[in-house]
Amino acid sequence: MTPGINAARKARVVHDIHEYHHDPASESYGSEAAEKIGVEPGRVFKTLVVAVDGKELAVAVVPVTALLSMKRIARAAQGKKAAMADPEAVQRSTGYVMGGVSPLGQKRRLKTFIDASAQAYDTVFVSAGRRGLEIELAPKDLATLTSGRFIELQQE
Numbered sequence: 001m002t003p004g005i006n007a008a009r010k011a012r013v014v015h016d017i018h019e020y021h022h023d024p025a026s027e028s029y030g031s032e033a034a035e036k037i038g039v040e041p042g043r044v045f046k047t048l049v050v051a052v053d054g055k056e057l058a059v060a061v062v063p064v065t066a067l068l069s070m071k072r073i074a075r076a077a078q079g080k081k082a083a084m085a086d087p088e089a090v091q092r093s094t095g096y097v098m099g100g101v102s103p104l105g106q107k108r109r110l111k112t113f114i115d116a117s118a119q120a121y122d123t124v125f126v127s128a129g130r131r132g133l134e135i136e137l138a139p140k141d142l143a144t145l146t147s148g149r150f151i152e153l154q155q156e
Contacts, residue, residue, distance in 0.1 A: 021036070069156070093108050
């Protein structure tokens with residue numbers, strides 16, 4: 001069990017776990033997950049951790065098919081600039097390794113923003129906290145468990 005799965009269970013959130021064999025040579029964890037689970041890629045969301053104004057970390061949950069707008073995440077986190085966070089800082093803060101960062105059950109709860117496109121689906125898939133492991137849940141439950149807000153995060 002991962003902290004992400006434990007968080008969903010503890011909150012009694014309806015969810016499903018999907019496990020697949022992760023190929024280390026895969027260039028995109030999210031696209032690999034969509035293909036191996038057999039779902040439309042727009043329903044699979046990646047968890048990206050950014051540094052806002054060079055200091056505060058924040059989480060962006062965006063479709064694997066999209067690129068994150070750094071301007072939009074910075075604005076959402078009430079900052080001026082955002083950049084991808086240092087991998088070591090991500091691991092220290094979340095407790096997860098790169099490629100397996102879950103928005104759920106993080107060691108230190110970070111401000112979380114979920115792309116508004118998630119609301120178009122009954123359920124979405126996010127990392128359950130390990131490469132090759134996804135958790136499927138309702139977008140509203142994802143927002144509740146992460147204290148996340150829905151906003152437009154994709155690059156135009």
